[in-house]
Amino acid sequence: METATKTENIERMKYTTEKNISGAEIMVRSLIQEGVDNMFGYIGGAIMPVYDALYDYQDELKHFMSRHEQGAMHSAQAYARISKKVGVCFTTSGPGATNVITGLADAYLDSTPLVVITGQVGSGLLGTDAFQETNIVGVSMPVTKWNYQITRADEIAEIMAKAFYIARSGRPGPVLIDITKNAQILKADYHYKKCEGIRSYQPMPKLNKTEIEAAAALINSAKKPLLLAGQGILLSGAEDELLEFVEKTQVPVACTLLGLSAFPTNHPLYVGMLGMHGNYAPNMNTNECDVLIAVGMRFDDRVTGDTSKYARQAKIIHIDIDRSEHNKNIVVDVPVLADAKDALKALNKVVSGEYRTAWMKSFKDYYQIEFDKVIKKQAYAKSDQINMAEVIRILSEQTKGEAVLCTDVGQHQMTSARYYGFKRPNTQITSGGLGTMGFGLPAAIGAQVGDRNATVVSVSGDGGFQMTLQELAVIKQYHLPVKAILLNNSFLGMVRQWQDLFFDQRFSNTQLENPDFVKIVEGYGIQAKRVSSRDDLETAIQEMLDSPEAYFLEVVVETESNVLPMIAPGAAVSDMRLE
Amino acid sequence: MKEYTITIFSENDIGLLNEVTIVFSRRKINIESLTVSESEVKGVSRYTIVAFVADNRIENVVRQLEKIIGVFKALYFEADQIVHQEVALFKIANSTKLNGNLENLVRTRNAKILSVNPDFLVIEKVGYKADNQELFNELEQYGVLQFARSGRVAVSCQKREFTSYLKELTN
Numbered sequence: 001m002e003t004a005t006k007t008e009n010i011e012r013m014k015y016t017t018e019k020n021i022s023g024a025e026i027m028v029r030s031l032i033q034e035g036v037d038n039m040f041g042y043i044g045g046a047i048m049p050v051y052d053a054l055y056d057y058q059d060e061l062k063h064f065m066s067r068h069e070q071g072a073m074h075s076a077q078a079y080a081r082i083s084k085k086v087g088v089c090f091t092t093s094g095p096g097a098t099n100v101i102t103g104l105a106d107a108y109l110d111s112t113p114l115v116v117i118t119g120q121v122g123s124g125l126l127g128t129d130a131f132q133e134t135n136i137v138g139v140s141m142p143v144t145k146w147n148y149q150i151t152r153a154d155e156i157a158e159i160m161a162k163a164f165y166i167a168r169s170g171r172p173g174p175v176l177i178d179i180t181k182n183a184q185i186l187k188a189d190y191h192y193k194k195c196e197g198i199r200s201y202q203p204m205p206k207l208n209k210t211e212i213e214a215a216a217a218l219i220n221s222a223k224k225p226l227l228l229a230g231q232g233i234l235l236s237g238a239e240d241e242l243l244e245f246v247e248k249t250q251v252p253v254a255c256t257l258l259g260l261s262a263f264p265t266n267h268p269l270y271v272g273m274l275g276m277h278g279n280y281a282p283n284m285n286t287n288e289c290d291v292l293i294a295v296g297m298r299f300d301d302r303v304t305g306d307t308s309k310y311a312r313q314a315k316i317i318h319i320d321i322d323r324s325e326h327n328k329n330i331v332v333d334v335p336v337l338a339d340a341k342d343a344l345k346a347l348n349k350v351v352s353g354e355y356r357t358a359w360m361k362s363f364k365d366y367y368q369i370e371f372d373k374v375i376k377k378q379a380y381a382k383s384d385q386i387n388m389a390e391v392i393r394i395l396s397e398q399t400k401g402e403a404v405l406c407t408d409v410g411q412h413q414m415t416s417a418r419y420y421g422f423k424r425p426n427t428q429i430t431s432g433g434l435g436t437m438g439f440g441l442p443a444a445i446g447a448q449v450g451d452r453n454a455t456v457v458s459v460s461g462d463g464g465f466q467m468t469l470q471e472l473a474v475i476k477q478y479h480l481p482v483k484a485i486l487l488n489n490s491f492l493g494m495v496r497q498w499q500d501l502f503f504d505q506r507f508s509n510t511q512l513e514n515p516d517f518v519k520i521v522e523g524y525g526i527q528a529k530r531v532s533s534r535d536d537l538e539t540a541i542q543e544m545l546d547s548p549e550a551y552f553l554e555v556v557v558e559t560e561s562n563v564l565p566m567i568a569p570g571a572a573v574s575d576m577r578l579e
Numbered sequence: 580m581k582e583y584t585i586t587i588f589s590e591n592d593i594g595l596l597n598e599v600t601i602v603f604s605r606r607k608i609n610i611e612s613l614t615v616s617e618s619e620v621k622g623v624s625r626y627t628i629v630a631f632v633a634d635n636r637i638e639n640v641v642r643q644l645e646k647i648i649g650v651f652k653a654l655y656f657e658a659d660q661i662v663h664q665e666v667a668l669f670k671i672a673n674s675t676k677l678n679g680n681l682e683n684l685v686r687t688r689n690a691k692i693l694s695v696n697p698d699f700l701v702i703e704k705v706g707y708k709a710d711n712q713e714l715f716n717e718l719e720q721y722g723v724l725q726f727a728r729s730g731r732v733a734v735s736c737q738k739r740e741f742t743s744y745l746k747e748l749t750n
């Protein structure tokens with residue numbers, strides 16, 4: 001009997017038309033039509049009808065119940081980034097809805113496609129300060145690509161189609177759909193049709209021949225070119241086109257923080273990471289190059305430093321899908337309005353170049369300086385305590401650069417970005433634009449759900465880990481083999497570093513008296529270990545990686561080490577300090 | 580900082596006005612005047628916004644407006660690129676003080692008397708903001724009970740009309 005109902009259900013859910021079904025069921029079946037199979041969220045009164053409808057589709061639509069809506073959001077974000085699907089998150093109204101704001105802001109800045117569905121009080125109560133009523137459409141407006149409040153069951157299918165279309169097309173971003181309780185309960189005729197366009201929204205710009213020609217002319221005549229690869233490469237799936245471009249033109253490539261893993265770090269033309277805590281060579285040579293080719297990046301202030309001293313000598317080409325990014329932070333010579341993949345494909349037909357020996361040598365020379373002054377001391381430390389950098393170096397070696405790294409925010413994040421040798425696309429998931437502490441652990445959950453076979457490692461600091469550690473329960477409940485590394489320096493390390501360098505070493509509120517993390521994690525039923533001696537480090541990491549299950553490794557690291565080199569806030573990229 | 584007139588064409592959707600104003604408020608740009616109404620195309624709203632914006636920022640503001648889903652087109656103009664007006668209504672107490680002076684003033688200022696009531700008169704003037712202000716100053720001697728002015732409405736001198744953009748967008 002029960003199986004009959006189930007088969008019936010599976011058959012029915014494929015129909016795109018049905019008479020007189022509940023709004024909640026329309027919602028669930030819209031998700032199935034959009035190819036959703038995993039989602040995250042947290043139940044509550046105003047979204048109960050939808051959760052009730054989910055009950056019949058548990059095998060087709062896997063829902064991961066977080067322990068805080070912020071956790072669900074970061075999981076959905078990482079899931080979206082790794083699976084290249086739209087991340088889906090459900091919450092109730094009021095506090096459930098306000099708890100998604102950090103995740104929305106994060107996804108908005110980092111261009112992550114999400115559809116977030118929040119329950120809402122009945123439409124008759126809107127505007128009355130009803131129990132758990134928050135004007136979430138108003139609150140979320142500045143941090144969403146689009147949002148909408150559904151008040152009738154008969155609008156659900158069309159709005160959901162529009163939501164998914166907007167979230168994933170063009171420059172991706174988060175969409176919030178608020179749905180009143182009556183719209184979930186009442187019945188309507190269901191008819192699903194995918195959205196194919198919106199007349200006031202042009203997500204895919206047509207390639208402009210003149211722009212491509214102008215860019216190609218600059219590239220082909222460049223003596224000292226430098227390419228800056230941003231997340232746009234990953235979002236448009238242009239990794240192969242980038243590789244082809246680089247091999248044709250012999251242009252060296254530097255990645256932004258979010259662009260990491262868009263280009264293999266072991267490629268001879270890879271010159272490192274840009275920005276405040278990036279590598280010395282690409283930052284210094286930004287102010288030496290003659291042609292700067294920026295692809296799918298947005299000249300964030302953490303990349304440019306003082307914009308009035310940024311690449312003044314260079315002709316700048318800026319390829320971006322979002323027209324509002326052109327000339328926003330940096331005035332450029334050749335803006336190219338295009339999807340990164342389309343633009344690189346077109347350019348690949350007309351560009352060429354030879355290996356530039358002297359130019360490449362300058363990158364190597366700068367690298368040698370960075371190696372002698374920083375890398376040797378940190379990644380191959382001889383000091384008493386373990387340095388964060390050696391942990392990441394060993395992790396990189398043991399995983400052969402093939403793991404998915406989900407990092408939190410702070411020194412460990414910058415260290416991970418600097419010392420992990422990314423080899424596969426989309427293997428770094430971090431909070432770049434918003435810099436959200438607490439991102440790493442829930443992100444690892446979403447990444448593992450998105451790629452069941454990947455080795456997923458979260459790297460957190462002792463500060464950020466305590467912002468979302470409740471999500472350990474999710475790892476346990478759903479048997480996710482996530483590996484969580486905690487780099488414990490007993491400080492809010494990155495802030496301590498700024499106090500050290502810019503606030504006369506007045507260490508206000510950055511020292512932490514921490515709990516026994518191993519005990520906490522064991523309390524969640526997850527295997528946990530602590531190491532503090534260098535001699536045990538390699539074995540401990542290996543043991544963690546070998547475990548078929550979830551595993552937590554706390555590494556006690558140097559308390560007062562700084563991430564170097566560094567571009568001080570407001571300084572020029574070429575004023576990078578090595579100590 | 581320069582005075583710009585920004586014209587936006589958008590869908591007539593709930594919440595869009597809010598999205599539009601957020602682009603200004605997050606950059607701490609004050610809106611001097613704002614008018615929204617249906618345009619020459621049914622269902623499409625036309626906004627006319629006047630604001631002081633730095634020369635090197637106006638392009639960024641307009642691009643961010645255009646990025647809003649629901650906005651078809653956003654354009655910006657300097658004073659010499661548009662023809663613009665605003666409407667002013669003045670409510671004046673109907674008293675013996677007026678005599679024949681008012682009619683004369685109304686005529687010379689190109690205004691008109693819209694409505695005469697036992698207690699008050701309503702005068703309408705269409706003009707530049709400064710002209711309407713001037714008339715207000717002159718009327719004050721008779722006692723202005725209310726002075727309501729619209730925001731600026733403007734049409735541009737450019738050759739390309741919105742309908743041609745719309746055609747391009749819907750093709």
Ligand SMILES: Cc1ncc(C[n+]2csc(CCOP(=O)(O)OP(=O)(O)O)c2C)c(N)n1
Pocket residue numbers: 408409410411412413435436437438460461462463464465487489491492493494495
């Ligand atoms: C939610 C949030 N609050 C505050 C900050 C400011 N902040 C940036 S890094 C940092 C310190 C992080 O410390 P920890 O997690 O221990 O990592 P570490 O820098 O020591 O590696 C702080 C407080 C932030 N980025 N996010």
